Amino acid sequence: MSVKQEDAKRPTTIFPPNVWGDQFLVYDQSKELKEKGKKEILRALDTPAEHTNLLKLVDAVERLGIDYHFEEDINQVLQHLYDTYGDNWNGGATSVWFRIMRQHGFFVSSDIFKSYKGKDGAFKDPLKNDIEALAFTRGRLENISKDTSLSNSKQIQEALTQPLHKRVPRLEAVRYIPFYQQLTSHNESLIKLAKLGFNQLQSLHKKELSQIYKWWKGFDVPTNIPYARNRLVECYFWSSCVYIEPRYSESRMFLAKVLSMETLLDDTYDAYGTLKELEIFTEAIKRWSITSIDGLPRCMQLIYQMLLDLYGDMEKILIKMGQAHHLNYIREAMMEYIGCYMKEARWANAWYIPTVEEHKEVTTVSSGYKFTLIASFAAMGDVITDETFKWALTMPPLARSCCVLCRVMDDIVTHKEEQERMHVASGIQCYMKEHDVTEQHVYDLFNEKVEEAWKEMNLESLRCKDVEMPVIMRVINLARAVDVLYKNKDHYTHVDEELISHINSLVVDAIVI
Numbered sequence: 001m002s003v004k005q006e007d008a009k010r011p012t013t014i015f016p017p018n019v020w021g022d023q024f025l026v027y028d029q030s031k032e033l034k035e036k037g038k039k040e041i042l043r044a045l046d047t048p049a050e051h052t053n054l055l056k057l058v059d060a061v062e063r064l065g066i067d068y069h070f071e072e073d074i075n076q077v078l079q080h081l082y083d084t085y086g087d088n089w090n091g092g093a094t095s096v097w098f099r100i101m102r103q104h105g106f107f108v109s110s111d112i113f114k115s116y117k118g119k120d121g122a123f124k125d126p127l128k129n130d131i132e133a134l135a136f137t138r139g140r141l142e143n144i145s146k147d148t149s150l151s152n153s154k155q156i157q158e159a160l161t162q163p164l165h166k167r168v169p170r171l172e173a174v175r176y177i178p179f180y181q182q183l184t185s186h187n188e189s190l191i192k193l194a195k196l197g198f199n200q201l202q203s204l205h206k207k208e209l210s211q212i213y214k215w216w217k218g219f220d221v222p223t224n225i226p227y228a229r230n231r232l233v234e235c236y237f238w239s240s241c242v243y244i245e246p247r248y249s250e251s252r253m254f255l256a257k258v259l260s261m262e263t264l265l266d267d268t269y270d271a272y273g274t275l276k277e278l279e280i281f282t283e284a285i286k287r288w289s290i291t292s293i294d295g296l297p298r299c300m301q302l303i304y305q306m307l308l309d310l311y312g313d314m315e316k317i318l319i320k321m322g323q324a325h326h327l328n329y330i331r332e333a334m335m336e337y338i339g340c341y342m343k344e345a346r347w348a349n350a351w352y353i354p355t356v357e358e359h360k361e362v363t364t365v366s367s368g369y370k371f372t373l374i375a376s377f378a379a380m381g382d383v384i385t386d387e388t389f390k391w392a393l394t395m396p397p398l399a400r401s402c403c404v405l406c407r408v409m410d411d412i413v414t415h416k417e418e419q420e421r422m423h424v425a426s427g428i429q430c431y432m433k434e435h436d437v438t439e440q441h442v443y444d445l446f447n448e449k450v451e452e453a454w455k456e457m458n459l460e461s462l463r464c465k466d467v468e469m470p471v472i473m474r475v476i477n478l479a480r481a482v483d484v485l486y487k488n489k490d491h492y493t494h495v496d497e498e499l500i501s502h503i504n505s506l507v508v509d510a511i512v513i
């Protein structure tokens with residue numbers, strides 16, 4: 001006999017609720033969220049009235065650090081906007097339009113800003129409080145940012161300290177995600193995707209770092225090469241500033257190893273080897289043969305072995321990609337760079353202060369950034385061809401401006417310390433001697449050179465048609481990394497709270513979902 005439902009006595013009780021909420025749902029939502037984002041982008045593309053919002057959406061996607069999910073869509077959007085409006089954008093948010101188009105290689109005219117100026121070249125009165133129109137007027141922005149009642153005064157101050165274009169994308173994502181979340185206009189799916197994507201990428205970073213750390217540990221660098229800076233983690237951070245995209249995992253790990261090898265080499269040439277030892281070591285590297293290093297100190301032999309090991313590992317990866325010969329270009333760049341270290345060692349041993357011109361020629365290459373750039377192309381895939389390497393080896397203006405920026409920023413912050421030990425004369429010392437000017441005069445001049453180098457790099461990234469955007473982005477990101485590591489002090493040598501906090505936020509601390 002069946003019991004009527006209403007008669008059933010159920011022994012229920014009230015259990016405490018699920019304490020986790022829906023937080024884990026999001027881990028399976030990534031694909032859905034990406035699809036949703038793509039649809040939103042494409043829907044807006046077909047609706048001209050939505051084009052300004054679309055541009056703002058692209059801006060948000062990039063600042064949230066999830067543009068690698070939407071690369072093709074973003075390219076399609078910007079190409080469409082360029083084909084439709086050319087230089088005659090009239091949709092508002094002009095500075096966003098201008099910045100994004102130019103950052104993506106569309107050389108749109110700056111004439112659009114002329115409409116904001118009166119005949120005297122100053123800003124028209126009604127615009128004096130319009131932050132967007134005044135984006136490029138530093139002095140004015142400084143005044144505006146002092147008004148703390150403005151909701152975006154903090155944003156303006158941050159932009160004045162480090163303009164968006166100079167920021168490392170992933171650090172910007174850490175900063176921007178909570179800011180964007182507060183905006184009433186924020187897009188909930190993008191926020192979810194940004195947090196999820198950030199944490200997923202961070203897990204990949206942890207795996208990569210663990211892998212290369214094992215390699216480093218295998219050589220027991222602190223014990224065997226005690227005179228050198230032990231900076232593998234910082235080098236990994238450096239490398240992850242250069243590539244954000246998950247697909248460049250092998251390249252990222254290789255570049256981190258390259259940077260740590262460059263550090264060992266720099267310290268060996270600058271602070272350890274005798275001239276005789278360095279001559280032998282340099283020759284052995286140039287011949288790429290281990291036979292001639294027998295008489296060298298144990299630590300220099302180990303560095304040599306580490307180099308062979310580094311190249312051997314990359315060779316295996318490149319063979320699978322059908323690009324093993326790319327390694328020859330990377331080796332060629334390394335030899336040129338080592339050759340410049342040797343020239344510097346000879347100058348330092350002879351207490352020779354070179355002319356500004358001699359110094360520039362050698363130290364632009366000895367900065368290591370030309371070699372670093374060329375090494376960064378390893379295993380990036382089909383976007384890199386023989387032509388890419390040949391282009392970079394000729395030191396085209398785009399690469400040169402990045403190397404100059406690196407050299408000059410390093411000189412500014414390391415000059416004093418280097419002069420306290422036997423070290424090749426810095427650019428600052430050479431300039432002071434040749435032009436008989438004060439140290440401060442040269443600091444001011446070198447700071448101007450840094451800004452000029454950025455301008456040159458920006459212009460060249462628009463003008464250069466020899467290589468594709470992913471290559472150009474390596475140059476820009478290398479420059480951005482220097483802006484983080486060498487701004488105001490040598491954070492790389494004297495690792496401080498600021499750098500530790502950057503590294504923690506990228507590699508250690510997950511974002512709360």
Ligand SMILES: CC(C)=CCC/C(C)=C/CC/C(C)=C/COP(=O)(O)OP(=O)(O)O
Pocket residue numbers: 259260262263266270366367368369372406407410414486492
């Ligand atoms: C110069 C620079 C920022 C280079 C970036 C690329 C590179 C080779 C990175 C590895 C670490 C390194 C050697 C930093 C510069 O040290 P340092 O300040 O002792 O360099 P120096 O001996 O050339 O002055």
